[in-house]
Amino acid sequence: MRESQERESIDVDAWCRTYPCLREIMQYQEVIWFNQRQEKSSVVLEKMVLKRSDIVDATARLTRFAPCIAEFFPETLESGGIIESPLRPIPAMQKELEKHSCAFGGRLYLKCDNLLPVSGSIKARGGIYEVLKVAEKVALDAGFIAVTDDYSLLATEEARKIFEKFSLAVGSTGNLGLSIGLMGARFGFRVTVHMAATARTWKKKLLRSHGVNVVEYDGDYSDAVTKGRALAANDSTCHFVDDENSRDLFLGYSVAAQRLADQLEEQNIMVDSEHPLFVYLPCGVGGAPGGICFGLKHIFGDNVHCFFAEPTHAPSVLLGLLTGFNEKVSVHDFGLDGVTEADGLAVSRPSGLVGRTVGPLVDGVLTVDDNRLFSMLAMLSDRELIRMEPSALAGLAGISMLCSSRSWLEKNGLTDTMNAATHIAWGTGGSMVPDDEMESFYQKGASLL
Numbered sequence: 001m002r003e004s005q006e007r008e009s010i011d012v013d014a015w016c017r018t019y020p021c022l023r024e025i026m027q028y029q030e031v032i033w034f035n036q037r038q039e040k041s042s043v044v045l046e047k048m049v050l051k052r053s054d055i056v057d058a059t060a061r062l063t064r065f066a067p068c069i070a071e072f073f074p075e076t077l078e079s080g081g082i083i084e085s086p087l088r089p090i091p092a093m094q095k096e097l098e099k100h101s102c103a104f105g106g107r108l109y110l111k112c113d114n115l116l117p118v119s120g121s122i123k124a125r126g127g128i129y130e131v132l133k134v135a136e137k138v139a140l141d142a143g144f145i146a147v148t149d150d151y152s153l154l155a156t157e158e159a160r161k162i163f164e165k166f167s168l169a170v171g172s173t174g175n176l177g178l179s180i181g182l183m184g185a186r187f188g189f190r191v192t193v194h195m196a197a198t199a200r201t202w203k204k205k206l207l208r209s210h211g212v213n214v215v216e217y218d219g220d221y222s223d224a225v226t227k228g229r230a231l232a233a234n235d236s237t238c239h240f241v242d243d244e245n246s247r248d249l250f251l252g253y254s255v256a257a258q259r260l261a262d263q264l265e266e267q268n269i270m271v272d273s274e275h276p277l278f279v280y281l282p283c284g285v286g287g288a289p290g291g292i293c294f295g296l297k298h299i300f301g302d303n304v305h306c307f308f309a310e311p312t313h314a315p316s317v318l319l320g321l322l323t324g325f326n327e328k329v330s331v332h333d334f335g336l337d338g339v340t341e342a343d344g345l346a347v348s349r350p351s352g353l354v355g356r357t358v359g360p361l362v363d364g365v366l367t368v369d370d371n372r373l374f375s376m377l378a379m380l381s382d383r384e385l386i387r388m389e390p391s392a393l394a395g396l397a398g399i400s401m402l403c404s405s406r407s408w409l410e411k412n413g414l415t416d417t418m419n420a421a422t423h424i425a426w427g428t429g430g431s432m433v434p435d436d437e438m439e440s441f442y443q444k445g446a447s448l449l
């Protein structure tokens with residue numbers, strides 16, 4: 001805080017002297033940065049505006065909506081309208097990664113959000129939650145439902161007539177737009193998705209086929225957000241889903257933590273001071289990894305270690321946290337181009353909300369070269385028969401980087417616990433990527449192995 005008041009302007013040279021790893025970051029090198037501003041999680045959580053009760057409230061809302069989701073999306077019938085993904089061990093991938101670095105002990109799991117129903121990415125958590133929150137408010141304000149009602153009422157034609165009077169807008173690199181668009185359109189909301197012209201063609205096509213209005217911009221993702229936000233501000237019947245500032249997105253993601261804790265328990269995986277949990281989360285603006293980190297720290301305290309993973313070309317959250325300037329810095333201020341094939345992570349400016357809330361909670365941030373994302377994509381496909389989009393592989397790079405960070409492990413008293421550790425790479429998307437596109441990702445990765 002003090003620091004950002006004292007230093008009014010962006011002074012890259014001064015920062016380079018203070019933070020030596022900044023030079024490596026500016027040369028697009030892979031780094032693992034450990035958070036010097038991290039504090040004891042109980043102290044941080046105590047002071048936060050968002051509380052555990054907010055997560056409980058979000059969880060309850062998702063439960064109220066379950067009958068409605070089951071109605072809209074038959075693929076969720078089996079889980080009773082709850083949108084969740086499996087947690088699975090990936091021992092063959094672990095072996096392969098160890099072959100290329102060193103044995104890291106403990107066990108490696110994949111949280112398969114690439115398989116989340118409805119929109120096939122982690123955005124099915126935050127994005128859909130925010131749409132539900134809006135739908136509930138509209139329906140309650142109209143006197144159409146009470147919170148004690150069966151929410152499958154909201155999947156009816158009469159409900160649709162109410163929702164049609166309202167609209168949703170979002171600026172998105174793709175997956176958030178897909179989630180808001182597919183869910184919003186189901187209710188009957190008029191939905192506009194503001195996208196960079198460089199976003200994947202299939203995503204634009206899919207959205208348009210559901211009646212979503214897709215507006216394209218020449219600039220990058222942050223420009224699309226800014227323009228979309230300005231347009232929506234003049235329309236009182238329009239709700240803008242603000243990826244850079246939304247509490248609802250953040251809380252929607254945070255619900256994943258308790259769901260994961262339940263899965264760990266079902267699989268008899270222990271988490272305590274002798275059995276630390278390491279979670280590696282691909283990071284764009286920071287909302288998804290931030291919300292999940294917030295939720296996990298509430299449950300596991302300092303026994304969970306959360307690492308965010310970003311592309312070397314777009315380390316926006318890393319730069320925001322390292323300098324303490326959060327959304328006041330963009331990767332362009334450091335001469336970085338922000339260009340990456342990991343389109344879910346191609347973000348030049350981080351979320352200020354996330355930097356300020358989870359800044360003191362996150363253990364560190366690491367960066368990954370695009371080529372490594374592709375080679376791991378092919379490796380995961382070969383070893384585990386799982387195919388994910390490039391962004392979703394970022395977390396997997398973290399395990400070997402962390403395990404070779406001897407001094408940090410030593411300093412945190414973790415060295416002796418590593419054989420009993422659980423590592424979870426969060427797989428954030430991919431099941432909706434068309435086969436031909438996925439095949440070309442795979443071929444690119446295989447040629448790099």
Ligand SMILES: *Cc1c(COP(=O)(O)O)cnc(C)c1O
Pocket residue numbers: 121122123175176282283284285286287288289344345389391392428429430
């Ligand atoms: C959006 C996204 C992320 C990261 O989420 P943020 O909230 O932007 O940090 C990670 N992976 C994929 C595939 C995504 O679409």
